[in-house]
Amino acid sequence: MSRSARLVPAAAALLLLAVTGTACDGGAQDTAGGPGLHDPYFPKAGNGGYDVGHYALTLDYTPAGRRLTGTAVITARATQDLSAFDLDLAGLRVDSVTVEGRAARWSRRGQELTVRPHAGLSDGETFRTTVRYSGTPRTLTDPDGSREGWLPTADGALALGEPVGSMAWFPGNHHPSDKATYDITVTVPSGLQAVSNGELTERRTKGGRTAYHWHTAQPMASYLATVAVGHYDIARSTGPHGLPILTAVDPTQAGASAKALSAIRGVIKWEETNFGPYPFSSTGVIIDRPDDAGYALETQTRPVFPGAPDTSTLVHELAHQWYGDSVTPASWRDMWLNEGFATYAEWLYKEDHGGPSTRETFRRFYDGDHEEIWAFPPARPSSAAHISDSPVYQRGAMVLEKIRRTTGDDTFYDIVQGWAAAHRHGTASTAQFTAYVEKKAPDKDFHEIWKDWLYGDGRPRHA
Incomplete structure (x- = not known):
């Protein structure tokens, strides 16, 4: 993150209401995973008892009504015997939960979605959880007063996750210590683009809506996942060693961003000289309007900037691809x-x-x-x-x-x-x-x- 670009509005408390789903008390038993990993600064972030390997997120968003419909398929491995486990999810309505294709009982309390599988899970077992959810995703307020989560913009939305904002738009194990690969498919009204991390593998239009499927093959902490919905000028080029570069720029920022866009290849080459081979399969930037976010963020492979960045900020966020994105802090103390x-x-x-x-x-x-x-x-x-x-x-x-x-x-x-x-x-x-x-x-x-x-x-x- 670029602190020099970060604007801190007045602090506001985040109130998360307890919501109970299908009949189940959600209470922990001897083999339940813990609700929170006891991070020194965000003790409720993340959950114990399992390690996520992959997220498959299918999202449908309509900016006019700010309505999000989502399905999260979470593939994980149990690290202990589990009678229940938790996922982090702030707001949004849970419509159903299944584990290994069978309906599971669940309950809500604050940011915790507690899931009780039909049958217990064994230590070392790989299992798949599917959560269907919907509603208006929230913009959360950090302890320092800045905004994260799902940020409505002039023509769409911008999802930013540091430190815990990703739980506002998908359920997961939202702590930097649990990294996973991702497939994120976002469907939006035709005429808008949906940009995310990694590589665009498919784009299809049907019935006046367009779906964009993005694939992230290298492990990513959830706070580095992003979705940008809006009007963008999309450009593709190559960097050192043929590295794919994809840039998405709000048309209002195109002129001011020309210098930064032309510098990406050279900055990556310089950083490889100093820090070693670039750690991911593609790179690029997302440049939105200055009012859309109060700070730049090193979202993996494609940092987000509020308006055209200067060279120092570009260097900073791209350096994070090595330090922060590839090598991720074990806790927020780091x-x-x-x-x-x-x-x-x-x-x-x-x-x-x-x-x-x-x-x-x-x-x-x-x-x-x-x-x-x-x-x-x-x-x-x-x-x-x-x-x-x-x-x-x-x-x-x-x-x-x-x-x-x-x-x-x-x-x-x-x-x-x-x-x-x-x-x-x-x-x-x-x-x-x-x-x-x-x-x-x-x-x-x-x-x-x-x-x-x-x-x-x-x-x-x-x-």
Whole structure:
């Protein structure tokens, strides 16, 4: 996410009502999966007892009435014996639930959809859950006051999920630690486009409505899934090694976006040089109107921008394809592994293109009037409302600059490229990162960097 582009409206509380479905108390038993993974900032996010392998989402949306009808087919593997399990779903009406083709009992409480299969599931068993649902999807309000979920736009809608907004438009295990592949089919009135992650594999029109089928073959955290419905200028080109590039631009933004669109290929090539091979099978951007969202977001393979991005923001969101999208944080406490890396990518790009060196940028933040940077350590945000604040971004980048100075350039680039390769399409924690750095540079002492810069309170005494 690009914090510089993020607008924070007045905070509003999110009220989720308990809704009960077919007769079932939904109470946990000894073999029920847990409702929530106890994330330090979003404890109700995600669910225990299973691991999702694939989501097949079939959506039908009519902007005029803001009505969404959906079917989610979720293929998962039980990680324990299960008499019941939970899915995250905010709002929307559940019409039916089946597990392995048989009707299942279910209940609602807040964001939890508790499912009781007809028969218990065994540890290691792969099972398929189908949820049919409908209604008006919600726009949720983050703890920091920003909007996510399903955002109505001037000509359609935009689905953004960080950190938990994806539960506003499909049921799932909505925590970054559970990644899956996706097929997303969106049907909209003919004349509108529906753009999502990955590659467009089919487009068909019938009865005045057009269905777009998008396939994401590499694992993706649910917060990185997106759907953009509206009028777009769609263009296709190729990047390094023939990498497919698909861009979708609101016609009102076409002129202002020309520079950014022409820069994509070069930015990807530069980032491959610095971070290693691009981790996905396609890339591109979605550029909507400035009022449609208050921030840019690194939605996988196709980042979303509110209006034409400048070069730094483009570099930032595309760098996330390595750091955040391919290597995804194990919990929201590890957010700096996303934002510190993407911010440092901006610094590196400027250094390589006639701007200040990373050392000079570091010094500007250290010496300047930037008290907000020292509000808390990057690896320990003070609350859920602050996981997208300056310490996570700028001070996170400063940690990387300190590592670079300690190791020298050759080892530093071995670290950042090796980290992306070692955890490609997986998840990782801050503890794993610090251990990886120490392993790659065993003759260096990183104790002071971790103590003062990564975990320490306040402004370190020495730069």
